[in-house]
Amino acid sequence: MIVAKELCKRYGSRDILMNINLSVQRGEVLGVIGPNGCGKSTLMKLLSGAEKPTKGTVEINGKFIKSYKQRELAQTLAVLPQEAIPEIGFTVREIIEMGRYPFQNWLGEETKNTFQEESIVDQTIEILALKHIVNQTIENISGGERQRVALGKVMAQDPTVLMLDEPTTYLDIGHQLQMMEAVKRWQQDKELTVVVILHDLNIASMYCDRLVLMQDGKIQTIGEPAEVIKEETIASVYDTEPIVIDHPRRTVSPQIILDPQ
Known part of the structure; x- marks a missing residue:
């Protein structure tokens, strides 16, 4: 459904993204994770057409995103940014x-x-x-x-592709789960393709089919949650000492416990 090839993004003399190659399958939920400043939001802006890459291409449904007219793209793809509703006075x-x-x-x-x-x-x-x-x-x-x-x-x-930039930010744990359950039900009912940026690795592990772990503007690893959420990998990228355990009710959703030592 989405194919990115050799994506690069530079602001001034600073490289934000470097040689990103990524494909998102139709009907899957792809989670994008990584520490602050690693390029997650920039990647979503390029995948959604909100910004143009310095180099590389993005295709949606077999068509280069740059060839879509704005209204045509909006009928295919919807984006929920972090600050989604500035409107005041509307019901x-x-x-x-x-x-x-x-x-x-x-x-x-x-x-x-x-x-x-x-x-x-x-x-x-x-x-x-x-x-x-x-x-x-x-x-x-x-x-x-x-x-x-x-x-x-x-x-x-009513899109076929949905992109969410940290949809659970500022929500307590109850509302985080409500939000992700609503997204998951909608995704399954409509067979949506979803790309979602998440900071909470446990939530990402529970609700995403695959995860993209980013570091310093590059993709560090891609795979199913159990392939990405590993103690040595998380320790290296996040500079912390996690303990990874099996979820007691979801065998494919490893969970992280932090050990401050």
């Missing part, structure tokens, strides 16, 4: 309806089917349990609710 429903913009004409009318648009918006509100606050403005709801609204906005876009 929850209005923000979710903004996700339908790529399918509207210049009058703001759905170009395909108005009933379908309303159905997608209503289903999104229902799935994310936002019905009780649907008419409240965004500044009057909690942080966890705001994050679900942000996800709702990209869900309403």
Whole structure:
């Protein structure tokens, strides 16, 4: 679904990404992990077309991303950035309806089917349990609710590729799990291809089919969670001394315990 070849990104004289080769299979959840400043967000910007690489190419669904028109790309790919909802004064429903913009004409009318648009918006509100606050403005709801609204906005876009940049940031552990469960259910129901940046390695191990571990602008290793979440690998990249154990209920999801010694 996504193929990146020899991707490089330089800002001024500083190399941020160097020779990234990566493929994302249709219908998989690919997690991108690594320490701060390793190039994770820059990689997502290149994969989503938000920025152009200094060198290299990105293809989505067999087509170079640079050849997509903006509206056409938005009908295929949705991105949830870290700071997703700066809008003040809009209601929850209005923000979710903004996700339908790529399918509207210049009058703001759905170009395909108005009933379908309303159905997608209503289903999104229902799935994310936002019905009780649907008419409240965004500044009057909690942080966890705001994050679900942000996800709702990209869900309403009805993409085939979803990119999430640290969607669990600022959330407590309960809301982190709610967020990732919602993403996983949506991904499975729609057979979405998902690329997600995560700082929490345990969450990444539980919800991703494969992980890309980055270090200093390069890919250090790629594989299933059990192939990537290893004590020696994590110790080397994160400069810490982790203890890796098997998840008591998920045999393919190793978990990390930190030992400050």
